[in-house]
Amino acid sequence: MFEVAELTHQISDQDYAEPIVALRTELLMVQQQLKTLDFPVLILISGVDGGGKGELIHALNEWLDARYMHTEAFDQPSDEEQERPKFWRFIRALPPKGQIGIFVGSWYSEPISKRVSGHLKDGAFERALNDINALEKLLTDDGGLIIKCWLHLKKSIQKKRLKALAANPDTQWQVTHKDAHHIKHYDDFIDTAEAVLTRTSTVHSPWLIVDGSDGNYARLTVGQHILNRIHRHIQQRARQQTLPEAAEPDLNLYQQSLLDALDLSLSLKKSDYQDKLAFYQTQLGQLSRKAKARQHSILLVFEGWDAAGKGGAIRRLTYAMDPRLYRVIPIAAPTDEERAQHYLWRFWRHLPRAGKMTIYDRSWYGRVLVERVEKLASNEEWQRAYAEIVDFERALTDHGITILKFWLHIDKDEQLKRFQAREKIPYKQFKITDEDYRNRDKWDDYKAAVNEMIARTSTHSAPWIMVEGNDKRHARIKVLETVCAALTRQLG
């Protein structure tokens, strides 16, 4: 059973009034401070039916400044939500940095209710909790503060309370069939909840379990807890900023590797190219329609050296498809809404609906490429990113999305040749800037970063495909062929 701080005394309305004034003042003051800081606060409210979640939400909405917080109550998922991985709907509703978000119903609701009703076997239940821990770690590692509150009621009190609600015509709507089911299965529910709370009460995001039998007590306790957690988090963040940077990576480790093993002399004759292009484009057209019919989503990632031919390869793909079936997302500087979120948030945003394809022209791998080399991310941040990215991609493949990641490779001489050629073509001139030459000077740093990226993020279900790009014809056909082969395998 839970260990819940035993309620030694009830708090009368009179005894409640005074501490609440003090608490409200402090909450509003810390909320003012929060606006200037660079982390979000996410408050999850869960608990047993009749535990007083509604009243608690109302109180929080009354205490806090509505302009810098919002409450998200998760109802049945819409079809747009159902067509994406399970966390998508929550991630799109995350509070931005400097703000407070309250989630009523969250990623905990489904695993608990499915487990109680027997629809989640041991292995799947375990995996669901692991996924939750990974997601919460992702957010807290990024500086986010997660505050999780569970409102508990003893069985006898829950029964009494739901009976009272059901007897009053104004409140009986609050008592649903689900509640009746839960009362009946109170013990199962509590066992499940206990397993969930124990497994997900981590150092970085612990649960607060509160006795909900006295509303005044519960609200004061949660309010005070929120205040304390935010204060402590602000102090911790300040302390962390004085810590030394994580160690520099050993660049030599990844100098000799995959990239050097590629045979850049691979090429294709023009006539062969034209035949194969027509063949695979026709096939891709058919496969993309089949994917649509089967509601099978596809995600393609293109990374590569400047001038390696990403755009050209992408156009050979899109040319074969109905424009309703794909979207190309070119990754440029993030907008301020994107900057106010975890770095993966902007990529979650564009995940394809069922049956569609999203093509990312550059991607989340910027974190371990340009952000690493240009020192836009700290060592700690980009080193952590490998695992974050693998988790992210697994969330997508678990949902049934096909992922293929292409690294378009050319050598340094070929790149220079292409830069110079572009400078001569009027409509390509703008593509070459001083920055391209600056990036070129850091070739070896990028090479180490690419090698490490490939080594650490190529997984069975989301593999990297190395494309020898010195010959554009070979590269384009290899991309097309790979996509067709993967889809043929998946769609039978």
Added chain:
Amino acid sequence: MFEVAELTHQISDQDYAEPIVALRTELLMVQQQLKTLDFPVLILISGVDGGGKGELIHALNEWLDARYMHTEAFDQPSDEEQERPKFWRFIRALPPKGQIGIFVGSWYSEPISKRVSGHLKDGAFERALNDINALEKLLTDDGGLIIKCWLHLKKSIQKKRLKALAANPDTQWQVTHKDAHHIKHYDDFIDTAEAVLTRTSTVHSPWLIVDGSDGNYARLTVGQHILNRIHRHIQQRARQQTLPEAAEPDLNLYQQSLLDALDLSLSLKKSDYQDKLAFYQTQLGQLSRKAKARQHSILLVFEGWDAAGKGGAIRRLTYAMDPRLYRVIPIAAPTDEERAQHYLWRFWRHLPRAGKMTIYDRSWYGRVLVERVEKLASNEEWQRAYAEIVDFERALTDHGITILKFWLHIDKDEQLKRFQAREKIPYKQFKITDEDYRNRDKWDDYKAAVNEMIARTSTHSAPWIMVEGNDKRHARIKVLETVCAALTRQLG
């Protein structure tokens, strides 16, 4: 019949190659320039089946820099889209300022297909076209450039082309039942299209009608047209900036009016207040659940003087409802994604799903209040806004959404009293800033703006409700009572 520039000669692939290089260069150059300018370019591609829309889209995607453009191909609406007014899905996909958006399928698709199939009678057809014209005017008045291209085919050529597509196993998927239907009803289709093009070819957004029988010709013509339109638009915008400002409004006209007629002595005894509060909150709880069951959406707007009690009134509403059924949207400074769109875009974004309520704490009326008084919008902009707002709200009420707009009114003395009282309450201090006092100095300017706003935007289906706010109890009950009465009327 259409007047389509007669095709005097076909353009061979050889004759096509050279002008395309020049065109691409110019398109890329103007796209570079566009990035620095503050208007979006929206290209709509429509036309008869088999007219070559797909090839045209492919060409545009090949010519333009993908980083500053995107193609939106509209498929069946999702449930999230269906639950909103018909334009919602298009508005959320509009290109931001400085970028190009291509729409394949647009707000024209539905009226045309419904009309051809006989599901849109004269009156409704006429209204649908009026709505389109109003929407396009809204966008072009804001500086947006809309380029509309219609690919036409003669009946005999269409037949031949679709037959060829159907005969080839690689392309037969392009020929759907809809196409067969369209061929059969070619004449109806053309008549409808002609009516639509004629009625919607306006000065601000004319149609280009192109003979699609020769693909090279069509692509070159459209490309050249896009280039010309953008060039001309840039010149026009530059010229407009040298025009004198629109006339200053006559403030006296709206000094004596509605606001002065309100009886601010209205008040409510505490015991009456408590009885009524409990009564209406219970009723609102029931009505909000009924609205959810009937999929009936509700939108409430709160405007009023600083310290007039908007927040308090809103909390008395939300307290009565399940947090899953409403959202409060506090309107603060727009994000950069919002700033890059028409000023109404950020409000479209938050429209409620079916059965839900959105409460706007301040709203689009900022355009004709603070932006007018503080001269953040030009005279021309805010004067145009009245009609834009009325159109916007009509789009929502046409969709079946209930709209109620509350102006919370207090007098100048009461405001000062409240400012001073807030300054003494620790957790309210932060609410009072120098800006509040600065706004207060402009009381008469605001008063004229409010009077004019009420006079020009109160409509039968989206009325303003003036709330006498000197007594908070009276104000809160009046708001609750009004919402309950309106919902009771609507939900029976």
